[in-house]
Amino acid sequence: MAEITTLAEAIAANVRDGDTVALEGFTHLIPYAAGHELIRQQRRDLTLVRMTPDVIYDQLIGAGCARKLVFSWGGNPGVGSLHRFRDAVEKDWPHPIEIEEHSHAGMATRYVAGASGLPFGVLRGYVGTNLPDHTNTIAPITCPFTGENLTAVPALRPDVGIIHAQQADQHGNVGLWGIQGVQKEAILSSDRSIVTVEEIVDELDPRVTVTLPSWVVSAVAVVPSGAHPSYAHGYYERDNDFYRAWDDISRDRSTFSAWIDEHIMRTEDFAEHLALVRREMVGVS
Amino acid sequence: MTAVMDDATTTATTDEMMTIVASRELRNGTVCFVGIGLPSTAANLARHMHAPDAVLIYESGTIGAKPTRPPLSIGDGELADTADAVVSVPEIFAYWLQAGRVDVGFLGAAQLDRFGNINTTVVGDYDHPKVRLPGAGGAPEIAASAKQTYIMLRQNPRSFVAELDFRTSVGHYEGGHSRRELGMAGAGPTVVITDIGVLRPEPTTGEFVLTALHPGRTVEEAVAATGWPLRVSSDLTHTEPPTDQELRALRALNAGA
Numbered sequence: 001m002a003e004i005t006t007l008a009e010a011i012a013a014n015v016r017d018g019d020t021v022a023l024e025g026f027t028h029l030i031p032y033a034a035g036h037e038l039i040r041q042q043r044r045d046l047t048l049v050r051m052t053p054d055v056i057y058d059q060l061i062g063a064g065c066a067r068k069l070v071f072s073w074g075g076n077p078g079v080g081s082l083h084r085f086r087d088a089v090e091k092d093w094p095h096p097i098e099i100e101e102h103s104h105a106g107m108a109t110r111y112v113a114g115a116s117g118l119p120f121g122v123l124r125g126y127v128g129t130n131l132p133d134h135t136n137t138i139a140p141i142t143c144p145f146t147g148e149n150l151t152a153v154p155a156l157r158p159d160v161g162i163i164h165a166q167q168a169d170q171h172g173n174v175g176l177w178g179i180q181g182v183q184k185e186a187i188l189s190s191d192r193s194i195v196t197v198e199e200i201v202d203e204l205d206p207r208v209t210v211t212l213p214s215w216v217v218s219a220v221a222v223v224p225s226g227a228h229p230s231y232a233h234g235y236y237e238r239d240n241d242f243y244r245a246w247d248d249i250s251r252d253r254s255t256f257s258a259w260i261d262e263h264i265m266r267t268e269d270f271a272e273h274l275a276l277v278r279r280e281m282v283g284v285s
Numbered sequence: 286m287t288a289v290m291d292d293a294t295t296t297a298t299t300d301e302m303m304t305i306v307a308s309r310e311l312r313n314g315t316v317c318f319v320g321i322g323l324p325s326t327a328a329n330l331a332r333h334m335h336a337p338d339a340v341l342i343y344e345s346g347t348i349g350a351k352p353t354r355p356p357l358s359i360g361d362g363e364l365a366d367t368a369d370a371v372v373s374v375p376e377i378f379a380y381w382l383q384a385g386r387v388d389v390g391f392l393g394a395a396q397l398d399r400f401g402n403i404n405t406t407v408v409g410d411y412d413h414p415k416v417r418l419p420g421a422g423g424a425p426e427i428a429a430s431a432k433q434t435y436i437m438l439r440q441n442p443r444s445f446v447a448e449l450d451f452r453t454s455v456g457h458y459e460g461g462h463s464r465r466e467l468g469m470a471g472a473g474p475t476v477v478i479t480d481i482g483v484l485r486p487e488p489t490t491g492e493f494v495l496t497a498l499h500p501g502r503t504v505e506e507a508v509a510a511t512g513w514p515l516r517v518s519s520d521l522t523h524t525e526p527p528t529d530q531e532l533r534a535l536r537a538l539n540a541g542a
Contacts, residue, residue: 026345026374027360051374052422075419077358078321082419089417101406104344105383105426108375124383125426128455128467134411149468178365179345182374209371233362240357 002172002195002217007226008269010194010219011037015046018067019159022049022190023056025230026181027077027238031164032056033226033270034196039063040264049158051107051182055229055246058082061097062250063260068098070156072107079243083250093253101135106153110137111182113155114189120152127151161190164227165212166234167204168197172220175208178233184210192218196226198235207234223270228277241281297527299439299480301535302499304330305527307391307437307478308535316340317389318382318427323437324391326355326538333534342381344423346372354541378423382430385470390431392424392454394438396446399492399513401436401456401474403428404449411451421453428454433475440479446512457491464491481507483524492516499524 005013015021015038023031035056038046047068050057054076060066062084074085088097102110105125113121122141127149132138141152163183165176174195176183187193195217204211214220225232229242249259267273297305300323307327311317313336319328325343329352332339341350345360349369356364365371372381381387394403395418405424409415428434434456438444456474458464464473473491477484483497495507496518508515527535 027358028345028362028365071420073420073422074417077360078356081417086417090414101420103421103425104374104423105378108378112375123379123426124429124470127429127469128452128458128464129421129425130406130411130452131421131425178362179347179360179371180373181345181360184373185375231362233365238358238361243357 002168002214002220004168004172004200004220007033007037007196007221007223008041010221011041014192014194014218015043015160017043018045020047020049021160021162022156022158022186023162024050024182024186025164025227026052026179028179028181028230029164029176029183029227029232030054030056030230031162031196031226032228032230033223034162034164034194035060036264036270036273038065039260049156051104053085054082055243058084058246058250059260059264061085061088062094062256064094066097068100070100070102072102072104076243076246078240079247083247084256087253100137101131102138102153103131106138106151107156108182108185110153110156111185111189113153114157115185118155120154122150122152125151156189158186158190159192161186161193162195163187164196164232166198166232167201167208168195168220169201169204172214172217173204174212174214174217174220175204175210177205177207177209180210184212187212187216194219194221196221196223198224198226198232205234225274226270228274239281242277245281297532301532302527303437303439303478303480304535305531306483306499306524307435308334308531310435310476310478311336311339311389314338315388316342316386317391318342318344318387318423318431319391320393320424321356321358322393324393324435326535327437328391329355329538330531330535333538334531342377342387344374344377346374346377348372348377348381354538378426382426385430385432387427387431388433390427390434390471392427392434392436394436394444396444396449397436397438397477398446398449400458400460401477401486401491401493402449402452402458403436403454403456404451406451406453408450424454428456428473429469429471431471433472436474436477438477438479440481440507440510442510442512445510457486460491461489481510494518495521497522497524500526
């Protein structure tokens, strides 16, 4: 059964230095609050896994939490580069980062294999690209039935899977709807898991399309607006102004570090962080 | 900007020109897997003009999305609200793309070579890149499995290169039959739309040649903007200027109207 607890306690109990951690969310329901708590608790040497590392991974990388990144597309959607990610890869700041690079189809296949308890997954992919020259978790395989040449990728098995969802019930059963990404696979492929939710309800909303039973989740924590600046379908919209503002905040190392210090390290929790950000963003749009 | 309208008070920007020309490629009823940015805008413009029954698929798992304005990200809420179906990311890539249900993959790129192979990974050496780009995303498997792909890319010597720094997604590979020999289901890129003109692959070699020029653009400009010796089709045509209706629809779309 999932323990219903605070986010700070959930991170403290489930994430250790050196862990492989997948914070998933495909542009929707991105677990920003949980990412901030990793920074606030100063987790180090993490292997971060994500199909689409965006602003929260930029923050984690720039804050020095990551030793390695396993990913398929790293950018600020609709805006441009992730400056902290680029600085880490191009200039080793704040320290060198190892990368393991895939395609979306490959990462999705790896999550499905992990959730299925298989050692690897199979797809038609990567052939003719330069990705196999640099990524050693891509290998050719022949179909034993047809002889077709296919590609094998190993299962992802994170130590901890972290997602944000709209709701949980009193028992810790989790429900989400809208764009569902690989959230279910991220939880089911991981050894331990944390889900932040907008609210705890007596009965899950009928709009719920993905349900994760309480017994596959380690901890549930209520964090209203915990996906900001991404969005929670039915609760709040994507804060596109913040994504645009991030481009300037993150471009320069010292501006970035001052922002992390003021907005994450010196705030008690995500509610205080959000109050600060919202005061600053007034008038931006 | 070059004035391309008959009405001198209304001019199309180069991005608008590219988007309108790209939108004309999309036939009604086509199932189109759309990348974010100009490809998404072009596909939506087509839906508002001549292709109301085009099915737009975004890699966030939204099938048949009908956004009223171009989304900033491929996972904007409006895509899910207006879609016929919302499925998981593993499902969109496995059941829908890999299984061969996509007619057209609509891609952008950072670099393109003469065979329509594209790079969205790095500029410079992989281990010590000059510019680290976002990476593959959905493009390699879209390029492999869609029945054909359209590519949109501004044409200049940095983007149209003799040799890619990294081959992220395969076009006509090394030319000739080499793509087919890799075992790819789809036919590969059939058109490249730029701010200067339109390129299409020569059937036998797979090499992209200039087949059309946009109004006011010249062959010399196209050649100067290309990092390989660009060949020009003997049937070189001129792009029809954007109509008032196309420009109005595109601007309304961009304004979120």
